[in-house]
Amino acid sequence: GAGVSQSPSNKVTEKGKDVELRCDPISGHTALYWYRQSLGQGLEFLIYFQGNSAPDKSGLPSDRFSAERTGGSVSTLTIQRTQQEDSAVYLCASSAGHPPLHFGNGTRLTVT
């Protein structure tokens, strides 16, 4: 498709389990971003990729969060030992190296 694709769209997991969230950016977009949106809140920056490297990881809330990008395309956000406060919508966005950002529909993560 032409837009940013995220999977799964919904994920329910038990506290303490690890989860992987996937993002397929728009073809040819060199920049990729992960944001988190908690209920009723604005978007919180997590990490930014330029190609396969991440020059800005300043938004990752703890060392349980990590992300990688391969082939300058697909990115995976991994949350280890999930906690209830990790419950949120995780949004991926891509751009051609400059604004604007184009967002996917997000993965709604629920930690029980």
Next chain:
Amino acid sequence: GQQLNQSPQSMFIQEGEDVSMNCTSSSIFNTWLWYKQDPGEGPVLLIALYKAGELTSNGRLTAQFGITRKDSFLNISASIPSDVGIYFCAGQVTAGGTSYGKLTFGQGTILTVHP
């Protein structure tokens, strides 16, 4: 860190009315963006502003990049039911090529339009 104050938090209007919302910041931004988010979807770009003082329209939407670079507003004229959703402002600062695209978002304005 940088924070954006977006107001109002919510608005309830009648179809056909005009709407205005704004964002202010304590810091300067190089780019202002306005997004709309429908339930269960990601934010969709409405208008992008790249220059202080810039006034840009997109159909019934008009947005301006404040002269001080610390504020922006979005106006919607003659609202219709499909305008319902959450509107976010976002500001971006470039600094030597790093953190490019790292947007700071406002808290959102929830718009309800009564037919």
